[in-house]
Amino acid sequence: MKLERPKLTLLERLYLPAIVSGLALTFSHIFRKKVTLRYPEEKPEIPPNYRGQPVLVKDEEGRVKCVACQLCEFVCPPRAITIKPMEYPENAKYGKVEKTPAEFDIDMLRCIYCGYCEEVCPEQAIFLRGPYSVTGLSRKAMVFNKEKLLELGGTLPDPIKKWQKK
Amino acid sequence: MAETPTTAASTPEMVNVTINGTAIRVPKGINVIEAARHAGVFIPHYCYHPKLPIAGNCRMCMVEIGEAMFTPDRQPVMEPDGKQKIVMQPRLAIGCNTPVKEGMIVVTNSAAVTRAQNAVLEFLLINHPLDCPICDQAGECKLQEYSVEFGAGASRFREEKVHKPKKVDLGPRVVLDDERCVLCSRCIRFMRDVAKDDCLGFVERGSHSTLTCWPGKKLDSNYSLNTVDICPVGALTDKDFRFKMRAWFLKETKSICTSCATGCNTTIWSRGNIIYRQTPRDNDAVNECWMCDAGRLNYKFINDPGRLTKAIVAPASVPAAGKGSDAGKDAGATSYEDALKQLGPKLKAALANRDSAAFIGSARATNEELYLFARLAKGSVSDCVPRSWAADNFLVKADRNPNSAGAKLLGVAAEPMGSKLAAIAEGIKGSRIKTLVVHQEDVTKHGIGADLLAKLSLLVVMDFKQTATTKAAHFVLPGVTFAEKRGTFINAKGRLQRVWPAVSLGGEARPEWEIFRDLLRELGGVDNHSDIAALFADMAGNVPALAGRVLSKVGDEGVQISTG
Numbered sequence: 001m002k003l004e005r006p007k008l009t010l011l012e013r014l015y016l017p018a019i020v021s022g023l024a025l026t027f028s029h030i031f032r033k034k035v036t037l038r039y040p041e042e043k044p045e046i047p048p049n050y051r052g053q054p055v056l057v058k059d060e061e062g063r064v065k066c067v068a069c070q071l072c073e074f075v076c077p078p079r080a081i082t083i084k085p086m087e088y089p090e091n092a093k094y095g096k097v098e099k100t101p102a103e104f105d106i107d108m109l110r111c112i113y114c115g116y117c118e119e120v121c122p123e124q125a126i127f128l129r130g131p132y133s134v135t136g137l138s139r140k141a142m143v144f145n146k147e148k149l150l151e152l153g154g155t156l157p158d159p160i161k162k163w164q165k166k
Numbered sequence: 167m168a169e170t171p172t173t174a175a176s177t178p179e180m181v182n183v184t185i186n187g188t189a190i191r192v193p194k195g196i197n198v199i200e201a202a203r204h205a206g207v208f209i210p211h212y213c214y215h216p217k218l219p220i221a222g223n224c225r226m227c228m229v230e231i232g233e234a235m236f237t238p239d240r241q242p243v244m245e246p247d248g249k250q251k252i253v254m255q256p257r258l259a260i261g262c263n264t265p266v267k268e269g270m271i272v273v274t275n276s277a278a279v280t281r282a283q284n285a286v287l288e289f290l291l292i293n294h295p296l297d298c299p300i301c302d303q304a305g306e307c308k309l310q311e312y313s314v315e316f317g318a319g320a321s322r323f324r325e326e327k328v329h330k331p332k333k334v335d336l337g338p339r340v341v342l343d344d345e346r347c348v349l350c351s352r353c354i355r356f357m358r359d360v361a362k363d364d365c366l367g368f369v370e371r372g373s374h375s376t377l378t379c380w381p382g383k384k385l386d387s388n389y390s391l392n393t394v395d396i397c398p399v400g401a402l403t404d405k406d407f408r409f410k411m412r413a414w415f416l417k418e419t420k421s422i423c424t425s426c427a428t429g430c431n432t433t434i435w436s437r438g439n440i441i442y443r444q445t446p447r448d449n450d451a452v453n454e455c456w457m458c459d460a461g462r463l464n465y466k467f468i469n470d471p472g473r474l475t476k477a478i479v480a481p482a483s484v485p486a487a488g489k490g491s492d493a494g495k496d497a498g499a500t501s502y503e504d505a506l507k508q509l510g511p512k513l514k515a516a517l518a519n520r521d522s523a524a525f526i527g528s529a530r531a532t533n534e535e536l537y538l539f540a541r542l543a544k545g546s547v548s549d550c551v552p553r554s555w556a557a558d559n560f561l562v563k564a565d566r567n568p569n570s571a572g573a574k575l576l577g578v579a580a581e582p583m584g585s586k587l588a589a590i591a592e593g594i595k596g597s598r599i600k601t602l603v604v605h606q607e608d609v610t611k612h613g614i615g616a617d618l619l620a621k622l623s624l625l626v627v628m629d630f631k632q633t634a635t636t637k638a639a640h641f642v643l644p645g646v647t648f649a650e651k652r653g654t655f656i657n658a659k660g661r662l663q664r665v666w667p668a669v670s671l672g673g674e675a676r677p678e679w680e681i682f683r684d685l686l687r688e689l690g691g692v693d694n695h696s697d698i699a700a701l702f703a704d705m706a707g708n709v710p711a712l713a714g715r716v717l718s719k720v721g722d723e724g725v726q727i728s729t730g
Contacts, residue, residue, distance in 0.1 A: 069299035070412045085409045098333065099300040099409050122299045166295065166332075 040133075052132040054106055054117050055153030056125060056146065063094050064150065065125035065158065068101040072117035072126055080110035081117065097163045104146040108134045123162075129153060183270045198261035198272055199227055209274055210283065210312045212290075212398045213350035214262035217454055219359055221351050224290075226312070227261035228282040230254055230273040258282050284318040291321060293328045293373055295345040303400030305413035309348065328373050336366075337385030339405050339459055340394060344376050347401035353377070353393035360456065361389040361560070377401065388558065391459045395445055406463055407443045416442055419668035420722055422655060424530060424568035424648045425461035428561050429657030431723065432457060434465070434649055434668040441465050441649060441669060449723045452661060458562050468647045468669065473631050475673025477505035478642035502643065502674040509626065509641045510688030516601040516624045517689065520545035524590045524599045526614075527578035528606035529553070529567030531678060532653025532665070533712075534698060536569070536576040537705040538682035539605060541691070543578065547593075551612045552584035563658050568648075571656040575711055587613050594618045602626070605678060606645060608633035628678050630671075644675035651677035652698040654720060656727065662715065663724035 011017055037044055046052070059065055068085035086102035088095045117126045131152045136142040144152075178193040185205040192201045199209045200216070212224035232254035235243040243251040252271060258278060273279065290309065298304045313319075330344035349368065354377070358364040365383040370376050379385055385393070394404045416435035423430040423444065430453035435443045444465050446457035476499040517523055525543035527536060529550040540548070550573045557564035573579035580586040591614045593599035600623040602614075610616050610633070619625055619638040627639040636642045648655075649668045656662050683695055695701040702717035711727055719725075 067300045068409070069304070070415070071299070074412070074414060085411075087409050096332070097300070166297070 046130045046132065048130075050130055050132070051113070051115065051128045052130050053108065053113065053128065053134050053152070054111065054115075054126055054149075055129050055131060056104060056149040057127060057129075057153040057156040058150060059158040059161075060155055062155075063097075063163075064100060064146075065123050065156075066101050066104060066121075067097060067099045067123055067125070068104075069099075069122060071120045071122065075116045075120045077114060077116065078110040078112050080107045080112075081105070082107075094163070096166050101146055104149060105143050106149060107143045108136075109139060109142045124156070124158065127153065127156065181266055181268045181270075183266050183268075183272060185272045186275055192266055194267075195265055198229055198231070198259075198264045198266060198270075201266045202229075202261065202272065202274060207274055209261045210308075210316050211262060212308060212348055213352060215352050215355075215396055217360065217456075218352060218355045218396075220263045221355060222260050222263040224348065224350050225260060225286050226283065226316075228258040228279055228286070229261045229264075230276050230279055231259045231264060232271040232273070233269050234271070280316070283312075283316040287313055287317040288321060288323075290348050291317075292323045293330075293345065294348075295327070295343075297346075300409075301343075301346065301400040302403045302408055302413075303346075303397075307400060308398035330374070330376055334378070336379055336402070337387075337390050339463075340385050340390050341403050341405055341408060342377060343401050343403070344378075346399050347377050348399050349375050349377070350398060352396045352398070353402060356389075356393055356396055357385070357387065361387045361392070363387040363389075366393075388458045388460060388562065389456060389560065391462055392446070392456045395455075404443065411437055411442045417668070419649075419666050420447060421649060421665045421668060422568070422657075422663050423457055423461040423464075424655070424665075425458075425464045425566065426555070427563040427565040427568060427570055427658035428453065429568055429655055429661065429663050429724075430457040430461060430561060431663070432462075436649075436668045439669040439671070441468050447722075451723065451726070452657065452659075452663075453561055456561060458558075458560075460562070465649070467631065468649050470631065473671060473675070474629060474636070474642065474644040475671060475675050476500065477502045477644060477674055478636070478639070479505050479508055480640045480642075502676070505641055505643060506684055506688065509643075509685075512624055513601075513626065513685065514689050517546070522599055523601035523603070524548070524593060525578070526551065526587070526590070526602065526604045526607055526609055527573060529570045529573040529579060529583065530606060530648075531569060531573075532648070532651065532655060533569065533572040533576060533662075534653050534679045534701045534705060535605070535677075535682060536572050536578045537709070538679055538686060538701070540577045542603065542682055542685060542689075547586055547590060547599075548578050548580075549586040549590065550579040550583050551587065551607045551609070552582070565658060568657070569655045571658065571660060572654075575656065576705075576709065584612075590614065591618060594621055597621065600624065604628070604635055604639075606630070608635045610634040610638070628681055630675065643681045644673065645678040645681065646671055646675050650675075651679075653677070653679070654702065654717070657724075660727055661724045662712070662720055662727050664717070664720050664722075 056066055068083050070083050073081040073083050082105045083101050084103040085099055088098055088100055115128050118128050180191040181194045182191055183201055185202050185207050188205045190205050192204050199211055199214055202209045209227045211227040213221045232252050235251040235253045237243055245251050332343050332345060334342040336342045354366045357366050365380055365385055367380060368375050369378055391404055394402045415437045419434045421432050421434045423432050431447040431449040432444045433447045434441055444462050446453055446455055448455045478498045479500050480498050523546040525546055525548035527539045527548060527550050553566040554564045555566050602622050603626045605628045616634060616638050625639045626641045627636045628643045628645045629636050630645045630647050648665050650671055651667055654662050654664050699717045706712040706715045
């Protein structure tokens with residue numbers, strides 16, 4: 001099949017009018033409201049339901065909600081999560097919860113942000129929340145440990161307080 | 167289709183029963199749960215355990231039972247359609263305590279049975295804490311499994327649950343969570359009737375019933391951890407395994423316990439290259455379904471990070487040129503091939519005079535290893551180290567070596583075992599014996615001290631860990647434990663049993679049969695066994711007691727051989 005070349009008018013063939021109108025549009029933006037940010041000095045506002053990286057949360061009493069059941073480790077498709085459970089020491093404040101993670105690592109180079117960990121968690125302890133900028137200078141730095149994940153996660157009030165009734 | 171069991175020694179009397187419409191013949195005297203198993207029908211149960219007396223208290227195994235109807239003068243009563251009329255008993259019966267009888271009709275899938283199962287599960291879950299996220303039993307819990315398969319799916323209970331003691335310290339190895347207990351009494355019956363150390367019982371009444379130890383007693387029997395195995399829920403947990411790893415991550419490898427000559431069949435539960443627990447595996451010819459705590463917990467040496475992973479050539483025999491490259495490493499650590507290359511000619515020269523060499527094998531090694539070790543030792547004096555502890559009347563044998571029978575059968579051990587060790591020590595003292603080859607034994611603890619070892623001109627040691635003997639050795643070749651190799655053992659009763667590799671150490675360590683094969687090759691032998699099956703076939707061809715045996719036919723539960 002043969003395609004016909006469109007026939008151009010004289011103005012179009014001159015080329016300059018199109019350039020000028022394009023530049024006019026560009027220059028008009030100088031006087032409009034800015035829509036870009038000077039990232040990373042300026043950070044965008046993240047809505048509360050933003051689905052960023054998986055993080056661990058504490059309840060309003062400051063208790064680590066994770067009880068190291070390892071279901072997220074089991075369900076994680078890229079096997080990014082590694083948990084080492086431990087028993088709460090005798091007479092600990094939350095001793096009746098009995099179990100807590102000694103180590104909780106998420107390899108953020110492996111994480112695919114699928115959210116299965118959040119979905120499977122029986123304790124509402126892991127969420128895909130605000131943090132979106134996941135950077136590091138080495139592979140090791142990209143394995144986020146429990147302390148880092150808790151710091152990123154912050155506090156999420158727990159209306160049920162399941163363990164208080166135990 | 168269902169088969170009649172053929173395992174019984176003498177043909178038992180058989181009866182005809184119908185289970186969910188399937189007519190089968192089963193041995194007389196078994197209960198309905200076992201008969202249903204023959205028909206391929208599973209009846210859920212908590213308190214029933216095939217190796218324990220019947221308690222009949224969980225009420226989970228309710229079934230409908232009926233039979234064909236007869237008139238008082240034993241004439242069959244017929245339906246209008248020509249079939250014999252069937253009468254079902256008006257009440258459900260428990261399957262565990264109902265022996266089968268001729269003509270019995272069992273129904274396990276009727277609406278009445280389903281309703282009963284739903285109700286029993288609802289009652290059991292009323293006061294259950296539902297702390298599955300932290301419960302070690304999760305994943306192998308009968309409450310979870312039956313709730314999915316036989317439960318109603320939701321609870322109607324709105325009241326406050328009964329609270330009972332949690333984290334009760336029952337004994338040195340077992341923790342009890344009373345809230346999770348379903349009061350099946352399996353543990354009580356096990357301790358009373360199997361372990362013969364009656365120490366558990368229920369106190370309080372109704373929904374406050376609580377499992378506890380008798381006053382002044384502890385659950386400290388050497389068989390206490392079997393109660394954890396038979397506990398259908400997470401009430402009894404193993405202190406050693408508690409909170410270590412979830413059951414669903416663990417890989418199961420069939421193995422046998424190598425802590426004594428009984429050779430209890432076990433399952434090794436590992437994840438990655440770490441062993442988390444050992445549990446007994448059913449084998450009615452050896453250990454039924456039990457094992458002792460000492461054997462069960464004797465796996466930690468396998469996980470030890472300090473194991474030997476490199477061959478070691480003692481500094482004295484390392485050529486000066488090779489020293490620079492190994493800077494910063496263990497003195498003399500080298501590759502297996504390098505160690506073998508250096509050792510080969512030396513060993514060959516040393517063994518030119520067979521009388522000047524002695525071999526100490528291990529009765530903890532596999533038959534295949536002992537067979538090759540015996541070949542290495544041929545013409546020289548050889549023996550094994552005997553090892554004993556207190557026997558009991560149940561599973562624990564006095565002989566702590568798992569393969570004494572094999573060591574004797576294959577000619578490595580003297581009769582009685584260890585009787586030549588003193589002569590070997592004497593020979594080294596008198597400088598008559600200049601070469602010693604030791605497998606997996608720390609001979610410094612068995613009469614051949616470091617001072618004697620220092621007199622040897624060649625000491626070759628195969629072991630999986632550093633010992634005083636490996637430190638004195640000129641050559642150390644890294645071996646592995648029973649959980650890292652294939653092979654066979656012969657237990658005290660003359661049963662040939664297999665082990666399979668559960669974990670892998672990595673590094674230069676390898677099964678010792680490979681090391682012995684390579685040494686035999688260095689000595690000019692033609693042994694070329696590339697795998698354990700070929701080696702076993704060679705051994706079976708040369709050892710009369712094993713004649714005709716094939717490794718792949720030994721099976722999971724082993725075979726009885728004529729020795730023993």
